Amino acid sequence: MSDPHPARLFDREDKRTFLQKLAEFINPGPDSTAELIETLAEAEENNIIGAESRIMLEGVIHMADMTAGDVMVPATRMDLVNIAEPYDALLHVVIDTAHSRFPVYDGERENIIGILMAKDLLKLQRAPELNIRALLRPAVFVPETKGLNDLLRDFRGNRNHLAIVIDEFGRVAGLITIEDVLEQIVGEIEDEFDIAEDEGDIFGLADRTYRVSGDTAIDRVNDAFGVTLISRDREEEFDTVGGLIAHEMGHVPKRGERHDIAGLSFVVLHTKGGAVKWFKVSPLGVNTGK
Numbered sequence: 001m002s003d004p005h006p007a008r009l010f011d012r013e014d015k016r017t018f019l020q021k022l023a024e025f026i027n028p029g030p031d032s033t034a035e036l037i038e039t040l041a042e043a044e045e046n047n048i049i050g051a052e053s054r055i056m057l058e059g060v061i062h063m064a065d066m067t068a069g070d071v072m073v074p075a076t077r078m079d080l081v082n083i084a085e086p087y088d089a090l091l092h093v094v095i096d097t098a099h100s101r102f103p104v105y106d107g108e109r110e111n112i113i114g115i116l117m118a119k120d121l122l123k124l125q126r127a128p129e130l131n132i133r134a135l136l137r138p139a140v141f142v143p144e145t146k147g148l149n150d151l152l153r154d155f156r157g158n159r160n161h162l163a164i165v166i167d168e169f170g171r172v173a174g175l176i177t178i179e180d181v182l183e184q185i186v187g188e189i190e191d192e193f194d195i196a197e198d199e200g201d202i203f204g205l206a207d208r209t210y211r212v213s214g215d216t217a218i219d220r221v222n223d224a225f226g227v228t229l230i231s232r233d234r235e236e237e238f239d240t241v242g243g244l245i246a247h248e249m250g251h252v253p254k255r256g257e258r259h260d261i262a263g264l265s266f267v268v269l270h271t272k273g274g275a276v277k278w279f280k281v282s283p284l285g286v287n288t289g290k
Contacts, residue, residue, distance in 0.1 A: 080105050080112075090121060090132075094118045102116045140158070142166065162176070162178075212278070213277065214245075218239065229262050231248065267281075
């Protein structure tokens with residue numbers, strides 16, 4: 001017997017795929033990128049896609065118009081290692097910055113001869129007779145104008161996760177990693193600098209300096225170093241050392257910048273999302289070997 005209530009067909013489970021739903025929703029398609037983004041917002045409002053999916057799709061759309069030069073770490077803020085440095089000095093840089101890969105130069109900083117994996121330094125510890133040049137991996141060079149879509153495809157294809165960015169004159173303009181590209185789609189990616197709050201926020205280093213998280217409470221820093229950190233603007237109050245230092249500097253801190261306050265030197269080690277993730281802190285006058 002036929003169903004006397006055809007409308008009940010709509011009550012059955014919707015077996016259309018996500019892409020089918022989205023395609024039907026945006027048909028006919030938008031005429032511009034702005035309209036497409038507006039359409040995605042409407043799709044979220046209509047529960048066709050979730051908020052996270054919308055953000056990622058928008059990231060993919062924006063990334064199509066971006067180049068390596070748009071998201072690279074500028075050359076002035078690159079952490080490099082000198083092939084001529086002794087093992088102890090190389091290890092100091094690796095521990096200090098906590099990166100997993102380092103461009104290596106010979107003589108001039110512009111003369112990048114390869115990439116050193118931090119884990120490969122362990123091989124030197126076991127076999128000091130090894131030549132560090134034998135541990136270097138080939139450096140990949142890309143122009144500033146390289147599209148992020150093409151760069152991501154290259155990263156996936158050749159298994160290189162870091163590239164040196166070159167300007168139109170052939171000079172080193174900066175570096176870019178696969179993480180920098182992916183963050184344009186998925187947002188901030190947790191890395192070795194991101195630790196749980198209960199795992200600590202001030203760490204002593206071998207050279208008598210300290211690594212201090214930017215979100216460490218000012219009271220905690222005061223107690224740890226026996227100082228009193230206060231803003232020059234007495235009407236402003238801050239909860240974290242990162243917020244205080246940024247206010248005192250008058251701009252968003254960049255990696256490598258330094259600010260002295262209350263007898264302490266704060267050097268920005270790592271930033272993310274416009275905030276300082278880690279400082280290197282030392283009492284003024286202490287020789288850090290750098």
